Amino acid sequence: MSLQLGIYLFLGAVGLFVFLSVMVLAQTWVERKTLARIQMRMGPMVVGFHGTLQPLADALKLVSKEDILPAWADKRVYWLAPLAVFIPALLLWVTIPISHDLVLSNLDLGLFYIIAISVLSVMGLLMAGWGSANKYAMLGGLRAAGQLISYEIPFIMAILGVAMLAQSLNLRDIVAGQTYVANVLLQPLGLFLFLTAGLAELGRTPFDIHHAESEVVGGPFIEYSGAHWAVFFLAEYINTFTIAALIVLLFLGGWNWPTIPFDGGLHSALSALWFLVKTYAVIIGFFWIRGTYPRLRIDQLMSFGWKMLVPLSFINIVITAVVLFYGLPLWTLTAMSLVVLGGTFYIIVKNPGTKLERHTVKVYSATSIRSGSVIMPGASAGNPSGAD
Numbered sequence: 001m002s003l004q005l006g007i008y009l010f011l012g013a014v015g016l017f018v019f020l021s022v023m024v025l026a027q028t029w030v031e032r033k034t035l036a037r038i039q040m041r042m043g044p045m046v047v048g049f050h051g052t053l054q055p056l057a058d059a060l061k062l063v064s065k066e067d068i069l070p071a072w073a074d075k076r077v078y079w080l081a082p083l084a085v086f087i088p089a090l091l092l093w094v095t096i097p098i099s100h101d102l103v104l105s106n107l108d109l110g111l112f113y114i115i116a117i118s119v120l121s122v123m124g125l126l127m128a129g130w131g132s133a134n135k136y137a138m139l140g141g142l143r144a145a146g147q148l149i150s151y152e153i154p155f156i157m158a159i160l161g162v163a164m165l166a167q168s169l170n171l172r173d174i175v176a177g178q179t180y181v182a183n184v185l186l187q188p189l190g191l192f193l194f195l196t197a198g199l200a201e202l203g204r205t206p207f208d209i210h211h212a213e214s215e216v217v218g219g220p221f222i223e224y225s226g227a228h229w230a231v232f233f234l235a236e237y238i239n240t241f242t243i244a245a246l247i248v249l250l251f252l253g254g255w256n257w258p259t260i261p262f263d264g265g266l267h268s269a270l271s272a273l274w275f276l277v278k279t280y281a282v283i284i285g286f287f288w289i290r291g292t293y294p295r296l297r298i299d300q301l302m303s304f305g306w307k308m309l310v311p312l313s314f315i316n317i318v319i320t321a322v323v324l325f326y327g328l329p330l331w332t333l334t335a336m337s338l339v340v341l342g343g344t345f346y347i348i349v350k351n352p353g354t355k356l357e358r359h360t361v362k363v364y365s366a367t368s369i370r371s372g373s374v375i376m377p378g379a380s381a382g383n384p385s386g387a388d
Contacts, residue, residue: 012104013104016090016093016094016104017090020090020093020238020241021234023237023238023241024055024234024237024238024241025055025056025059026055026280027237027240027241027283028054028055028058028237029044029051029052029054029055030280030283030284030287031287031290032044032051032054033050033051034284034287034288034291035287035290035291038288038291038292039291059230062226062227062229062230063226063227063230064226065225065226065227066225066226067225067226067227067228068223068225068226070132070133070134070223072133073131073132073133073223074130074131074133075131076131077127077130077131078128078131078132078223079131079228080127080131081124081125081127081128081131081220082124082128082224082228082231082232082235083124083231084120084121084123084124084127085121085124085125085128085231085232085235086124086231086232086234086235086238087120088117088118088120088121088124089121089235089238089239089242090238091117092114092117092118092239092242093238093242094107094113095107095110095113095114095171096110096114096171096242096245096246096249097171097172097175097249097254098255098271098272098275098276099255099268099271099272099275100172100175100255100256100268100271101268102268102271102272103172106170106171106172107170108168108169108170109169109170110169110170110171111159111162111163111169111170111171111174112169114159114246115156115159118152118155118201119148119152121148121235121239122144122145122148122149125140125141125144125145125148125210125220126141126142126144126145126220127141128141128220128221128224128232129141129142129144129219129220132220132222132223132224133223134222134223136217136218136222137218137219137220137221137222137223138220140210140211140217140218140219140220140221140222141210141219141220143209143210143219143298144203144210144211144219144220146302147200147203147207147209147210147301147302147305148200148201148203150200150302150305150306151197151200151201151207151305151309152197152201153305153309153310153313154193154194154196154197154305154309154310154312154313155193155194155197155198155201157193157313157314157316157317158190158191158193158194158197158313158316159194159250160317161187161190161316161317161320162174162183162187162190162250162251164317164320164321164324165177165183165186165187165320165324171249171254174249174250174254175249175253175254175255175256176256178252178253178254178256178257179253179256179257179259180257181330182251182252182253182257183250183251183252183253184251184252185334186330186333186334186337187251187316187320187333187334187337188334188337188338188341189312189315189316189337189338189340189341189344190251190316190320190337191247191251192312192341192344193309193312193313193316194246194247194250194251195247196309197305197309198243198246198247199243199286199289200301200305201239201243202236202239202240202243202286203236204240204286204289204290205289205290205293205295206289206293206294206295206296207296207301208295209295209296209297209298209301240283240286241279241283244279244280244282244283244286245275245279247282248275248278248279248282252278252282254275254278255271255272255274255275256271260274308344308347308348312340312344315340316337316340319333319336319337319340320333323336
């Protein structure tokens, strides 16, 4: 390796780390503001304009906090676990393009590289649980491993469906193939699979069971503090940005749909900006889901993955293969995907074929209670709310 190439790779790695760090800081602010909006709060407002400097204050606080090492911990495993989670999250961005010209290294087997690297973070979570010498941390690590391995199957199969359509594993080629029609219009089922499995891979609500405080006291991170605790969540937010970027690249046309006008440097700048706008729109969708849906139980989570998403991922591959092999019009793929997706939502909502009576939380609007159309338990017709 020449000195010039070594300097180029070093500067590229530093620039990539700085870029992802800025994206993480922006995400934390956007998440807090989005959740505050959903919950009718203001969110961060004090540090900086509308709290824009709050992420920097949080980062300084975490870096300056004391790192505590449990007495019984396996020190080597304990200290290496955050790096084992963070490094794969960073390495994924070696081949993810932000625009046609803005990528560290464009690989012909880019999707294969992403699939191979993305599974490595499971080892870091297991190391965190084992190295902490804490039974709750170990339980959280095992839950994380079971969840991530289970949802890797539909995650990878959804990617394969896109690769079959594009006839390429190169992310640039996949984006170029969506100049006129984005893959979301051809494979809505694939987008559903990738989005759902991606949320489970991230461990975000409603799939955040492995570090759910009410379940396993903070999961595999319970014994971590300060900067080492921050590294785990730095990796989580980088992965959130990664999954959103992959959704944009694989299903929403990347920077190429609709096509950006102009040429040269202006085209590259506008393409990168359009890509980031799409990516943050998807990220806000993630935060919206977090503020809307309750957490699944561990049995519900595993059942949904193996009994619902895994069969659907194979169905998605089969219908895509049938359309491509027999040369059918692509709108038939859209129609079949929508039919399967509609049946999936029907099963999720209605759950036919079971006589199980569901005793779940019921939500009533304030208007229906005031009008008397809904009588609350323990209330009377004259006092529909049950208040004294």
